[in-house]
Amino acid sequence: MDYFNYREQRLFAEDVAVEDIITEYGSPCYIYSKATLERHWHAFDSAFGKQAHLICYAVKANSNIAILNTLALLGSGFDIVSLGELERVLAAQSDPKKVVFSGVGKREDEIRAALKVGIRCFNIEVQGELDRINQIAGELGVIAPVSFRVNPDVDAKTHPYISTGLKENKFGIDIEGALDEYRRAAAMPHIEIVGIDCHIGSQLIETRPFLDALERVLKIVNALKAEGIVLHHLDLGGGLGICYNDETPPEPAEYVAALLKGLGDNNLEILLEPGRAISGNAGILVTKVEYLKPTEYKNFAIVDAAMNDLVRPSLYGSWQAIIPVQLGSKEPENEWDVVGPVCETGDFLGKDRRLALSQGDLLAIRSSGAYGFTMSSNYNSRPRIAEIMVDGDRMHLIRERESVAQLWAGEHLL
Ligand SMILES: Cc1ncc(COP(=O)(O)O)c(C=O)c1O
Numbered sequence: 001m002d003y004f005n006y007r008e009q010r011l012f013a014e015d016v017a018v019e020d021i022i023t024e025y026g027s028p029c030y031i032y033s034k035a036t037l038e039r040h041w042h043a044f045d046s047a048f049g050k051q052a053h054l055i056c057y058a059v060k061a062n063s064n065i066a067i068l069n070t071l072a073l074l075g076s077g078f079d080i081v082s083l084g085e086l087e088r089v090l091a092a093q094s095d096p097k098k099v100v101f102s103g104v105g106k107r108e109d110e111i112r113a114a115l116k117v118g119i120r121c122f123n124i125e126v127q128g129e130l131d132r133i134n135q136i137a138g139e140l141g142v143i144a145p146v147s148f149r150v151n152p153d154v155d156a157k158t159h160p161y162i163s164t165g166l167k168e169n170k171f172g173i174d175i176e177g178a179l180d181e182y183r184r185a186a187a188m189p190h191i192e193i194v195g196i197d198c199h200i201g202s203q204l205i206e207t208r209p210f211l212d213a214l215e216r217v218l219k220i221v222n223a224l225k226a227e228g229i230v231l232h233h234l235d236l237g238g239g240l241g242i243c244y245n246d247e248t249p250p251e252p253a254e255y256v257a258a259l260l261k262g263l264g265d266n267n268l269e270i271l272l273e274p275g276r277a278i279s280g281n282a283g284i285l286v287t288k289v290e291y292l293k294p295t296e297y298k299n300f301a302i303v304d305a306a307m308n309d310l311v312r313p314s315l316y317g318s319w320q321a322i323i324p325v326q327l328g329s330k331e332p333e334n335e336w337d338v339v340g341p342v343c344e345t346g347d348f349l350g351k352d353r354r355l356a357l358s359q360g361d362l363l364a365i366r367s368s369g370a371y372g373f374t375m376s377s378n379y380n381s382r383p384r385i386a387e388i389m390v391d392g393d394r395m396h397l398i399r400e401r402e403s404v405a406q407l408w409a410g411e412h413l414l
């Protein structure tokens, strides 16, 4: 999505110089590439060949409506986890019949809204959710399509905060209890069983854990078949990792080929819920150096973006590449901690980065298209920043920078 144009000595996003985007819309901002998003989605979709499948992009990774609309126009489905995400996919003109609803804490109003628009299915994660869905479907006079998200107790070998398929994690129905839940569902009047689901974690860089999970899930599929409960689809969740630094995750084609091999001759439609692998490397966060603060112990480059704009480094200690937007600095290279203005010692975007910096320079934090803007906050009363989509040589403002007035709209004095 981004590359250096060495003749111009500047970073480009597709055919537009990043500097020009900042001149137009100001710093900091998120910049996304439409072509990269589309290419990543197609990489998953085309890997399936003739096998029946649906790519349900995980909205939580990047829920900008223009991004959802770009994917909806390709025919994408969506994995949502809240009413807010449902509203977004509908606003993006996607087909509700391609929406799967995951999440451990679905409220009554969320279930009602999803039933009214006719989503593809609920991924049930708690016993009580089945009863709640059955009851609400009965009240509405509809049949609710459901799938159970089982927890296969597989180690995803990723950061503990984003590992979701272990027994100690809150997600999914314990795999041992799954058969009983399916039997219970089969006896309910307002429920139609359509599938099975699992999602074992995020930023996985090996195929093995996915295959282990698939094997365990297939055992349930076969046990159900023996009881006459025939499933239509198997949803293997998202989780395929991307390269932030030197990771070498499998390409979507390789990953899908391994899954199809593991699936054998099962006649199931396959659903996937990739988020990061589609939008992560389709976005950068651009920020300006406000001040340079060399000290006896550390050199700090204080930039105008902060942990409220991109929390991954502070929250997980994750590493994302930080590169200059203009090449050819006359300054010597030095080691810098790239930090924001927020009043937290944990407010950093990168540590010990070798960069040649001057005040006013622009920096790009790469791989920021997933879990960047969507995890941003207003901490320190900082307005959320703008999002720009580049399409070839055109730039589009797809979300305006929040104003300070918008920040406290809705608050009242006593
Ligand atoms: C249920 C579910 N599906 C899909 C995803 C998307 O994961 P990723 O962005 O790693 O592909 C997540 C997040 O981990 C999730 O919780």
Ligand SMILES: N[C@@H](CCCC[NH3+])C(=O)O
Pocket (backbone or CB within 6 Å): 060, 162, 202, 203, 312, 370, 371, 375
């Ligand atoms: N927010 C995490 C991923 C969590 C995925 C959601 N289940 C990250 O930035 O890596």
